[in-house]
Amino acid sequence: MEKFELTILGCGSALPTVRHFATSQVINVREKLYMIDCGEGAQLQMRRSRLKFSHLNHIFISHLHGDHCFGLIGLISTFGLLGRTAALHVHAPKDFGPMLQSLLDFFCKGSGFEVEFHPVDTTRHALIHEDRSVSVYSIPLRHRIACCGFLFKEKALLPHIKRDLIDFYQIPLCEINNIKNGKDWVTAEGKVVPYTHLTTPAAPPRAYAYCSDTCYLPELSRMVEGVDLLFHEATFLHEDRQRARETFHTTALQAATLAKASHVKALCIGHFSARYEDESVLLDEARSVFPATVLAKENLVIRI
């Protein structure tokens, strides 16, 4: 199975604690890395998780609260020191463009690579990035400031070839890619061998959705329906739902309710308020509604 995995770099909320780093995570799709949010310390946590800086070309910022973006300039600065030449693409709410440019001008003058800024419209569910490995969509969220989540959809893989049948029909190697892409094979005798006979289907493409920070939004179901893994913030316990509502955050129970209603395969909760010293209460609450829930923690890796 091709690699599609999530590494949590930080899963705390705004106030620093000794237990958590600020929000940041990395999706590894076939050894290409995509970062979501970049709180302070993200570059250090990448090192600790042994993720290769050079494999990271896209960073997606959900919103412009410091705990989701204060690590960005440090990471970019380090890229410069390491002699990076490949362009780095930063996708973030549009207001961040001029600020990022000032930071780059002030701290990263003369670095050998371009930082390309891609403004994201946080009010729309739209395709914002596409390459050979993934399609990335924005997911409009509701927080105190403009904010969106991200949906990563793996591109469909080509089917696997059946070696023994290739040998049997003496099909030349140069035809294999055509067959994988859906071309039937015609033997010297004119017999048509359908490509479906010569291949086994690849695993269905996987999907990962990231929703943080946001108040509880049942309508997200439409966008995260059936994903293999949903990361959803669960800043508070349901007994603190009043506080959650006031601050535009979600409770563990609400995150689990959304996961269940959306028929996702697994749920990872994070962005924990500093008030819960023992976060197992958040896990227990979520599992009471949606058993396939795990608790985010620093340097946790989840294979999707």
Place this chain on the structure above:
Amino acid sequence: MEKFELTILGCGSALPTVRHFATSQVINVREKLYMIDCGEGAQLQMRRSRLKFSHLNHIFISHLHGDHCFGLIGLISTFGLLGRTAALHVHAPKDFGPMLQSLLDFFCKGSGFEVEFHPVDTTRHALIHEDRSVSVYSIPLRHRIACCGFLFKEKALLPHIKRDLIDFYQIPLCEINNIKNGKDWVTAEGKVVPYTHLTTPAAPPRAYAYCSDTCYLPELSRMVEGVDLLFHEATFLHEDRQRARETFHTTALQAATLAKASHVKALCIGHFSARYEDESVLLDEARSVFPATVLAKENLVIRI
């Protein structure tokens, strides 16, 4: 003895490693905290060292390389979230003023406290801050960009009163502060009791000097002569002195040579290049010249 101690929050150099945080340290003088440099992760490290955010009112930034200041906006942002009202004073090279203001305008709007910026002239050895506990002087250094160190001189403490003599002469309590401040006591019979007879001198005021980042500058001796503790960068081993010279850094041997020539009481070396996995080689090199050397490390506390 009144408190005068150094806590190392981070002592790595520019490239992040899993061993070190970027440069930051805190001086505690009689429970007032003064931060020197504020690399990424400084606020997290303050938490880990159990240093109270509310006791920190002054931050001194040596120069504007990211590994010495990228943690500042996160720390200030956290102060805002915690409801701080006391002004925060940031002393840094003057170019930082407009950049800091943009960051504050963008990320910290509506916070309930003022951030007062105090430009530091890095080319002069001058008094840059003074309060009841300390006098702080800039120390001009030579680095790739404008940079200065800082000299913290404890204010002289008042002498200790001899309780038994106060009782013996039946001196009223309201006179004690006058005596501590040098007023002699005159008995009812007109006998003069000198204040020096009624007190024991306080411990001599202590001094701490911070020198990072800089090339080797023997002339620093003049400014750090006899300090109780000198922190000096020792980015490289002496065998890498060519690299040290090119990058305007110092070797462990050079730092120790300066400490010896300056008759300081103790030396702490830090700002280690990521290339040395085992930093004891740096310590050994420094100790060969100046035995009273210690190696900085995260959350190390040194009583001065």
